[in-house]
Amino acid sequence: MQPVSPRVVELLNEALTFELTVTNAYFLHARMLDSWGLNKLGKVFYDLSIDEMKDADAIISRVLLFDGHPNVQRLNAIRVGETPEEMLVLALDSEKAAVAQFNAAAKECHDLGDHGTASVFEEMVLDEEKHVDWFEAQLGAIERVGLPQYLAQQIPAGEAPA
Numbered sequence: 001m002q003p004v005s006p007r008v009v010e011l012l013n014e015a016l017t018f019e020l021t022v023t024n025a026y027f028l029h030a031r032m033l034d035s036w037g038l039n040k041l042g043k044v045f046y047d048l049s050i051d052e053m054k055d056a057d058a059i060i061s062r063v064l065l066f067d068g069h070p071n072v073q074r075l076n077a078i079r080v081g082e083t084p085e086e087m088l089v090l091a092l093d094s095e096k097a098a099v100a101q102f103n104a105a106a107k108e109c110h111d112l113g114d115h116g117t118a119s120v121f122e123e124m125v126l127d128e129e130k131h132v133d134w135f136e137a138q139l140g141a142i143e144r145v146g147l148p149q150y151l152a153q154q155i156p157a158g159e160a161p162a
């Protein structure tokens, strides 16, 4: 079907770029955290990267519904954290940016009269808000218990590598 405006497909592709970028960033951070022995935090980044990939999947489907071309070539710059704390700060930044971008996209879709796509963005905002909250909580926990104590909690119980 045709979108109400080609702008809708542009907005979806901008969101797709965002989701693919964070998918990659979180996946890389997950594996870096694993390699540092901080597998519990690594697992969260891993799971979040899959979540973001599912967002990308939903956006691709929506673009195809409009007979548009999903742009999977484009990525924003991937900011790599050099420490676990930096990874959390970068992730919080990204999630806040996602909330702002998707809220703006939802509003623009409503203004264009495309309430279906607006609701796709609104659902994603709800997810990204949960991500914001989780990363804020981690940084809050670090402030309260201290970084070494926080990091010690990210080490899994000993087990032989598979």
Ligand SMILES: [Fe+2]
Pocket (backbone or CB within 6 Å): 019, 051, 052, 055, 098, 124, 127, 128
């Ligand atoms: Fe997302």
Ligand SMILES: [Fe+2]
Pocket (backbone or CB within 6 Å): 052, 095, 098, 127, 128, 131
């Ligand atoms: Fe997110």
